[in-house]
Amino acid sequence: MEIPWWRDAVVYEIYVRSFADASGDGVGDLAGIRERLPYLRRLGVDAIWLTPFYPSPMADGGYDVADYRGVDPMFGSLADFDALVASAHELGLRVIVDIVPNHSSSEHPWFQEALRGAGRDRYIFRDEPNNWQSTFGGSAWTQVADGQYYLHLFAPAQPDFNWRNREVHEMFLDVLRFWLDRGVDGFRIDVAMGLYKAEGLPDVDGQAFGTVSPMWGRPEVHGVYREWRRLLDSYPGERMAVGEVWTDDHEDLARYVRPDELHQSFNFAWLQAPWSAEAFRKVIGDTLAAVPHATWVLSNHDVVRHRTRYETSEPGTGLARARAALLAMLALPGSAYLYQGEELGLPEVTDLPDAARQDPVFFQSKGEQPGRDGCRVPIPWTVDPPSHGFSPGGVEPWLPQPASFAELSVEKQEGVADSTLEFYRRALALRRELVGEIPYTLEWLDSPEGALFFIRGSLICAINCGTAPVRLPEHDEVLLPSGPLRRDLLPPDTAVWLRRRS
Numbered sequence: 001m002e003i004p005w006w007r008d009a010v011v012y013e014i015y016v017r018s019f020a021d022a023s024g025d026g027v028g029d030l031a032g033i034r035e036r037l038p039y040l041r042r043l044g045v046d047a048i049w050l051t052p053f054y055p056s057p058m059a060d061g062g063y064d065v066a067d068y069r070g071v072d073p074m075f076g077s078l079a080d081f082d083a084l085v086a087s088a089h090e091l092g093l094r095v096i097v098d099i100v101p102n103h104s105s106s107e108h109p110w111f112q113e114a115l116r117g118a119g120r121d122r123y124i125f126r127d128e129p130n131n132w133q134s135t136f137g138g139s140a141w142t143q144v145a146d147g148q149y150y151l152h153l154f155a156p157a158q159p160d161f162n163w164r165n166r167e168v169h170e171m172f173l174d175v176l177r178f179w180l181d182r183g184v185d186g187f188r189i190d191v192a193m194g195l196y197k198a199e200g201l202p203d204v205d206g207q208a209f210g211t212v213s214p215m216w217g218r219p220e221v222h223g224v225y226r227e228w229r230r231l232l233d234s235y236p237g238e239r240m241a242v243g244e245v246w247t248d249d250h251e252d253l254a255r256y257v258r259p260d261e262l263h264q265s266f267n268f269a270w271l272q273a274p275w276s277a278e279a280f281r282k283v284i285g286d287t288l289a290a291v292p293h294a295t296w297v298l299s300n301h302d303v304v305r306h307r308t309r310y311e312t313s314e315p316g317t318g319l320a321r322a323r324a325a326l327l328a329m330l331a332l333p334g335s336a337y338l339y340q341g342e343e344l345g346l347p348e349v350t351d352l353p354d355a356a357r358q359d360p361v362f363f364q365s366k367g368e369q370p371g372r373d374g375c376r377v378p379i380p381w382t383v384d385p386p387s388h389g390f391s392p393g394g395v396e397p398w399l400p401q402p403a404s405f406a407e408l409s410v411e412k413q414e415g416v417a418d419s420t421l422e423f424y425r426r427a428l429a430l431r432r433e434l435v436g437e438i439p440y441t442l443e444w445l446d447s448p449e450g451a452l453f454f455i456r457g458s459l460i461c462a463i464n465c466g467t468a469p470v471r472l473p474e475h476d477e478v479l480l481p482s483g484p485l486r487r488d489l490l491p492p493d494t495a496v497w498l499r500r501r502s
């Protein structure tokens with residue numbers, strides 16, 4: 001059987017507001033992305049995933065959609081979108097767009113109508129709230145002028161749809177067709193384990209985001225994905241869908257990727273695992289046992305960047321571990337999702353001034369949680385302030401970049417042999433060569449304490465998460481280390497790809 005393009009694809013997440021600004025207003029846009037496509041081609045990724053660029057009041061960075069079939073003027077126009085897709089395709093890059101079906105913006109015409117009293121059944125209105133809490137903090141219910149309450153599992157500006165109303169299904173099928181007709185190769189489905197709520201909206205005892213509960217992971221949601229799969233399959237060109245499924249259970253994850261449902265689902269287990277060979281081994285084993293097509297991800301626009309997550313009191317550890325984890329991830333069977341800026345080794349920006357913060361998590365937790373702005377700081381393309389090449393001219397970007405971004409800029413790393421950017425380029429180029437020759441399956445090799453060794457055909461990957469150097473497994477050639485090796489020793493916080501000719 002032909003292997004579908006997405007099975008081994010490396011997909012690069014573009015947080016549209018923060019990638020590249022062509023218009024000069026300090027906010028990233030579609031034309032900016034188009035100008036940078038050659039950079040992405042050269043980096044060696046197969047596809048880009050664009051976070052929402054639809055008309056939105058931006059209460060949650062665009063995950064509050066007011067019109068599912070347009071482009072917010074801040075990001076450009078439909079013509080810019082078409083031009084971006086055409087240029088990406090010319091360069092051999094696929095394009096995935098984000099679909100937000102759990103909720104709309106409160107500015108969506110349907111919700112505006114509901115506020116006026118008509119069509120409330122498209123959302124979830126009740127006379128009395130239950131005890132559900134919003135994922136971002138505070139009650140999940142907001143009262144409207146006539147006394148009723150509506151449900152929002154995220155911000156009050158993001159009312160949840162009622163998926164028990166057929167009209168909602170029809171609207172989203174139309175939206176998918178709209179983007180498929182414009183040539184997109186796939187969809188990333190926001191909060192894919194949401195959509196349906198348990199009948200009767202029973203109270204919950206505590207709640208964990210992503211645990212199957214009256215709020216998340218209802219069985220009815222699978223009917224939606226079956227319907228969407230039939231639509232995707234009716235288009236030529238292997239159109240795909242990847243679900244954002246937060247769940248702590250691999251079996252639950254597997255239900256979203258049954259053969260007649262989504263093609264892929266994110267697998268956040270690796271991203272949530274501590275820096276430990278044992279933890280990585282368990283995540284890899286459980287994932288490969290549960291799903292036919294695995295995906296891997298270390299960072300995205302919702303979590304602290306992995307370089308910072310892996311930091312210890314020892315300077316340099318975070319970056320060394322981030323590079324090692326990348327090499328291990330890219331050696332695994334399946335597809336890998338990268339987040340913009342990780343190829344530059346960007347850290348989380350932890351000292352943003354409160355006045356600059358925009359994430360609703362910061363506001364709804366009354367400042368107790370810093371929120372996600374720290375991983376959304378605009379990309380440094382060049383050394384020079386004020387925007388490090390993100391915006392043209394002297395424009396300040398929408399979130400301030402720290403001075404340390406100059407050293408991490410593309411300009412500074414390009415052509416520098418041991419830079420993180422050149423390391424990513426080498427790893428992705430090698431992976432492209434190897435993917436066709438090695439089997440999809442993986443075998444464990446005996447590994448010393450603290451380390452993890454595995455083999456796929458001629459490729460061996462070794463990662464050392466321990467505190468002492470370990471001897472490399474038997475090999476014929478060193479293909480790529482994530483940091484310096486000491487002869488045949490793999491130092492702590494380092495990974496390596498080796499070739500073994502059998």
Ligand code: GLC
Nearest residue numbers: 060063100154190191301302
């Ligand atoms: C997803 C998005 C996140 C957003 C939330 C609500 O988790 O990735 O950024 O805030 O959904 O739409």
